[in-house]
Amino acid sequence: MWQMMELIYQVFKKDGIDYFIDIMPALHNYVTVDTPAFLSNPNRLLAMFDMCKTMLTTNPGEDPECHAAKLLEVIILQCKGQIDSVIPMFVELALSRLTREVQSSELRTMCLQVVIAALYYNPQLLLTVLEKMSQPSNESISSHFIKQWLHDTDCFLGIHDRKLCVLGLCTLISLGDAKPPVLSEVAAKIIPNLILLFDGLKRAYESRAQEEEDEEEEEDEDDCEEALSSDEDEVDEFASNYLEQIAEISKTKAAEAGFEMKAEIKDDEDSDDEEEESVDDLNETALEGFTTPIDDEEEDSAVDEYVTFKEVFSALSSQDPAWYALLTTGLTTEQTKALQEIVVTADQRKAAKESKIIEKRGGFAFPQQTVPTSFKFGS
Numbered sequence: 142m143w144q145m146m147e148l149i150y151q152v153f154k155k156d157g158i159d160y161f162i163d164i165m166p167a168l169h170n171y172v173t174v175d176t177p178a179f180l181s182n183p184n185r186l187l188a189m190f191d192m193c194k195t196m197l198t199t200n201p202g203e204d205p206e207c208h209a210a211k212l213l214e215v216i217i218l219q220c221k222g223q224i225d226s227v228i229p230m231f232v233e234l235a236l237s238r239l240t241r242e243v244q245s246s247e248l249r250t251m252c253l254q255v256v257i258a259a260l261y262y263n264p265q266l267l268l269t270v271l272e273k274m275s276q277p278s279n280e281s282i283s284s285h286f287i288k289q290w291l292h293d294t295d296c297f298l299g300i301h302d303r304k305l306c307v308l309g310l311c312t313l314i315s316l317g318d319a320k321p322p323v324l325s326e327v328a329a330k331i332i333p334n335l336i337l338l339f340d341g342l343k344r345a346y347e348s349r350a351q352e353e354e355d356e357e358e359e360e361d362e363d364d365c366e367e368a369l370s371s372d373e374d375e376v377d378e379f380a381s382n383y384l385e386q387i388a389e390i391s392k393t394k395a396a397e398a399g400f401e402m403k404a405e406i407k408d409d410e411d412s413d414d415e416e417e418e419s420v421d422d423l424n425e426t427a428l429e430g431f432t433t434p435i436d437d438e439e440e441d442s443a444v445d446e447y448v449t450f451k452e453v454f455s456a457l458s459s460q461d462p463a464w465y466a467l468l469t470t471g472l473t474t475e476q477t478k479a480l481q482e483i484v485v486t487a488d489q490r491k492a493a494k495e496s497k498i499i500e501k502r503g504g505f506a507f508p509q510q511t512v513p514t515s516f517k518f519g520s
Contacts, residue, residue: 299426
């Protein structure tokens, strides 16, 4: 298997740049299927980085570049706590691409997501990396990154991208004394942006649930059609014979009456084909298929963005009231209501998850009670 990865890398270096999107699924599998084996040889990680660097520095087109940035993000999230040494290279590569012209919001947000993933991976490590980087203006890289991130919040689509944004912002606002100074400057924008992300997540989850429901209905319909197919064939044959007999009798009677019967009796063909509905794909992204650990909702230890936000927000209110007040000052009545709804949803999702865990483990356990063989009433 790993010999094949080496071969893929060699072909890519020779003349495979145009096929990066085609090999992306294989590269994703190498990272995610057996991560310990992938990391056991440092050359594999360096080869992945080299391919991504080639894509993000040679202008192959923004779609392939998006895939390269996605691969960097996948590696960071998949290998959390295990690749500290390459985080600076990953972050610098993503940010350097943003210094050149970017035409699509997709590429801009994907490069930002690499840095957000690094923040989620290890916030102190990322802030150290950013502080060591220099840029022409007097503004620090960390300040510029955070402002750009908040400015582009509405460009993050799908479940994964929004979820990562929420987790990143939760990490950022919970840094205590290690918070970047710029956070005080942009504090009033953080909660409204989180509300925007949660609103998008709500719509995205509803859209996914509807799609799953539609798929189940289609499967049920297919099963029903298969069960009835033999009966329908018999009915169709009977109806066809019946129509032929009627047609023959009609022609005979018409001839006896002295005129020619030209009309024909035909089956009524059903030409009412179902039209494909135009589906709004704004709640999905083409790169969401390349999953990461934060996308696994079935694991007992899976992270939930709603629950994470509630826990962070509640902790701030008691542990850092001044920062909490700065974050919430200026919220409108509508935003306050939306915030309360997010908290309620967090409780509901937590309860649902706990119920699933109990169900997976065999249901509620009740203590065994010994039934006495005789009963005494009174003294």
